Amino acid sequence: MKNELKDAIDARLSSMDWHGESRVWRRVRRPAARTVRLRTAVIACLLVAALSATALAARAFLLSGPADAATRARAALKQTYDLTDDTIGLFLEMVDERDDRWTARYTMPVYGEWAGEYIVTGDRKSAEATWSKDGETFPADGSLSSAAWGEPQLEKLRAILRERQKAEEALNASVEGGLWNATLEERAAVDAPLTQLPISHDAVNILPGKEDLSPDEAEAMARALLANEYRLDEGALDGCAVHVAFVRTPEGRREYRFLFQQTDGGWHRVWFTSPQGAVTRIESSAAMRPATLTYDPEDVAPVEYYDMTIEERYACAEAKRQAGRDPKIWNAALPEEGELTQDEALRLAKDALYEQFGVTAKALDAMELYLECTMNYEREGDPVKMWFFWFQRGVDSYQIELRAGDGVIERINYFDDSMGNG
Amino acid sequence: MTDAQCEAWLARCMAEHKTSLMRMAYLYLGDEELAEDAVQETFIKAYRALERFRGDSSEKTWLMRIAINTCMTMRRTAWMRMLKTGLPLDAAPEQGREDSYRDDTVLRAVMELPDKLKQAVLLYYYQDMTTAETAQALGIPESTVSTRLLRARNKLRVSLEGWYFDEE
Numbered sequence: 335m336k337n338e339l340k341d342a343i344d345a346r347l348s349s350m351d352w353h354g355e356s357r358v359w360r361r362v363r364r365p366a367a368r369t370v371r372l373r374t375a376v377i378a379c380l381l382v383a384a385l386s387a388t389a390l391a392a393r394a395f396l397l398s399g400p401a402d403a404a405t406r407a408r409a410a411l412k413q414t415y416d417l418t419d420d421t422i423g424l425f426l427e428m429v430d431e432r433d434d435r436w437t438a439r440y441t442m443p444v445y446g447e448w449a450g451e452y453i454v455t456g457d458r459k460s461a462e463a464t465w466s467k468d469g470e471t472f473p474a475d476g477s478l479s480s481a482a483w484g485e486p487q488l489e490k491l492r493a494i495l496r497e498r499q500k501a502e503e504a505l506n507a508s509v510e511g512g513l514w515n516a517t518l519e520e521r522a523a524v525d526a527p528l529t530q531l532p533i534s535h536d537a538v539n540i541l542p543g544k545e546d547l548s549p550d551e552a553e554a555m556a557r558a559l560l561a562n563e564y565r566l567d568e569g570a571l572d573g574c575a576v577h578v579a580f581v582r583t584p585e586g587r588r589e590y591r592f593l594f595q596q597t598d599g600g601w602h603r604v605w606f607t608s609p610q611g612a613v614t615r616i617e618s619s620a621a622m623r624p625a626t627l628t629y630d631p632e633d634v635a636p637v638e639y640y641d642m643t644i645e646e647r648y649a650c651a652e653a654k655r656q657a658g659r660d661p662k663i664w665n666a667a668l669p670e671e672g673e674l675t676q677d678e679a680l681r682l683a684k685d686a687l688y689e690q691f692g693v694t695a696k697a698l699d700a701m702e703l704y705l706e707c708t709m710n711y712e713r714e715g716d717p718v719k720m721w722f723f724w725f726q727r728g729v730d731s732y733q734i735e736l737r738a739g740d741g742v743i744e745r746i747n748y749f750d751d752s753m754g755n756g
Numbered sequence: 757m758t759d760a761q762c763e764a765w766l767a768r769c770m771a772e773h774k775t776s777l778m779r780m781a782y783l784y785l786g787d788e789e790l791a792e793d794a795v796q797e798t799f800i801k802a803y804r805a806l807e808r809f810r811g812d813s814s815e816k817t818w819l820m821r822i823a824i825n826t827c828m829t830m831r832r833t834a835w836m837r838m839l840k841t842g843l844p845l846d847a848a849p850e851q852g853r854e855d856s857y858r859d860d861t862v863l864r865a866v867m868e869l870p871d872k873l874k875q876a877v878l879l880y881y882y883q884d885m886t887t888a889e890t891a892q893a894l895g896i897p898e899s900t901v902s903t904r905l906l907r908a909r910n911k912l913r914v915s916l917e918g919w920y921f922d923e924e
Contacts, residue, residue, distance in 0.1 A: 338862075339862055339866070339877075339881045339882065340881060340882050340884065342861075342862035342863070343779070343783070343862055343863055343866065343882055344779070346862070346863045347779045347782065347783075347863070350775075350778060350779055350782060350788065351774070351775050351778060352774040352775065352777065352778035352791075352792060352795045354774075354792055354795060354796040354799075355770055355774075357796050358766070358770065358796055358799045358800055358803075361796075361800055362763075362766065362800060362803050362804075426790075426793065426830055427829075428797050428826075428829070430800075430801060430804055432804055432805075441793065444789065663913055663914070724903075726903060731899045731900075731902070731903055
């Protein structure tokens with residue numbers, strides 16, 4: 335699995351690389367102590383405000399407080415730039431502590447060009463904040479057309495993002511499945527607040543205009559593209575649920591995005607520009623899974639499968655086997671007459687663990703238990719039914735595997751931090 | 757170490773590990789820009805902490821640990837919480853790239869794993885670390901790594917059913 339997984343991920347991410355060397359060099363060669371233009375103002379503010387209880391608390395914060403570096407950095411940003419906890423929360427906070435000094439950096443993805451970067455440096459006695467846009471002005475009305483975004487603009491940004499979030503929550507309450515099942519109009523309404531922003535971190539739902547392909551034309555084109563690409567039989571897409579979005583991408587493309595969802599979990603996806611019809615993405619589960627997979631009405635999510643009782647898991651696996659799925663994967667079994675029941679197998683397992691490692695049944699009962707009854711196909715000859723018990727608590731973990739037919743122990747392990755692989 | 761030696765180390769380190777760190781951060785964060793920031797932050801933190809690096813783990817293990825901590829910090833921010841309101845049709849990474857047509861079944865299966873399992877899988881399977889190295893990088897016992905890998909394999913076995921799967 336190791337190589338296949340690595341190769342598959344590498345193939346998918348082959349075009350992804352990192353080119354941030356120059357940014358790293360700029361930062362590591364930056365002089366340690368930066369000029370702080372507002373330092374005097376901060377001290378003056380503190381002295382004046384020291385008359386109030388609030389300011390006394392803030393002063394204690396900066397001069398001798400036990401608060402951590404991040405807390406002190408945020409306090410400095412509030413005092414120096416009038417930022418609030420809410421607007422500071424829009425930034426990514428990175429704190430480096432070195433000996434007695436610390437540096438906190440506040441950067442914002444996507445909108446960094448406008449929001450700039452805040453740097454707060456400090457030690458146990460002081461904290462000093464600077465902004466990469468110090469000296470630039472920004473309108474107090476929060477207009478986002480400004481080249482620098484100060485507190486009013488950040489508050490506006492936050493309001494826009496919150497408005498969008500609320501719109502989506504409202505949609506989720508009124509449309510089952512939310513955006514997933516929403517119409518183009520509903521999608522566009524949810525994303526409408528984002529259109530106030532100069533750019534967006536993601537595609538934004540909008541409505542097609544007169545110059546665009548109509549939704550019907552686009553769907554016909556999507557069907558034709560998929561049928562051609564994956565040689566689908568005529569009518570293969572007819573039973574699919576069709577999900578569609580029309581978006582403006584961060585690069586400025588106007589794009590239709592279709593997803594055809596089959597009832598058996600299969601899917602086909604195609605994205606193309608409007609009105610040109612140039613495909614930007616096309617893929618299908620049909621190209622990733624063997625064609626022999628058949629419709630399975632008993633499908634369950636992987637997480638649920640492993641959270642089931644052995645009876646539930648068996649019923650699920652049996653349904654999958656009946657549907658032609660691989661029994662080596664869907665290998666859950668139940669003990670039959672003459673084989674060890676779960677209680678019998680568990681008792682044997684506990685006895686063996688006590689004998690081997692001296693761990694008592696009481697101690698094992700206090701641990702988390704995961705168990706399986708499966709057909710083991712990993713050996714020559716007929717598959718063998720096995721019981722597997724796995725006890726875990728903290729760093730301690732015991733695993734034992736025994737045959738359901740005769741109780742022979744095939745594997746018994748103890749793992750802990752010091753013993754490595756046991 | 758002199759400044760020049762530290763800088764030489766950083767230059768080599770960036771050349772050697774940047775791609776795997778970038779992909780790793782992307783797999784963890786699911787956002788290319790954030791991943792770029794995380795890698796930048798990782799190298800800067802490593803550079804500043806270089807004198808404290810005792811060599812009791814490999815350089816790669818040490819960097820991975822810094823990168824994972826950085827990614828975890830980033831994921832806790834309000835910004836990341838807001839980013840989670842994405843379009844459901846846009847679950848996969850970048851569009852319009854050269855590799856857009858490629859199969860991303862595995863990528864999705866791994867990205868959909870719970871965080872703790874994903875960390876173990878990325879280090880063990882993707883970064884080709886041993887369980888001991890993975891444990892060091894994550895700062896957890898080796899037995900816990902084994903447990904998480906087993907759980908992750910169980911989940912992946914089902915999500916990647918019929919596609920490919922063999923033990924180890």
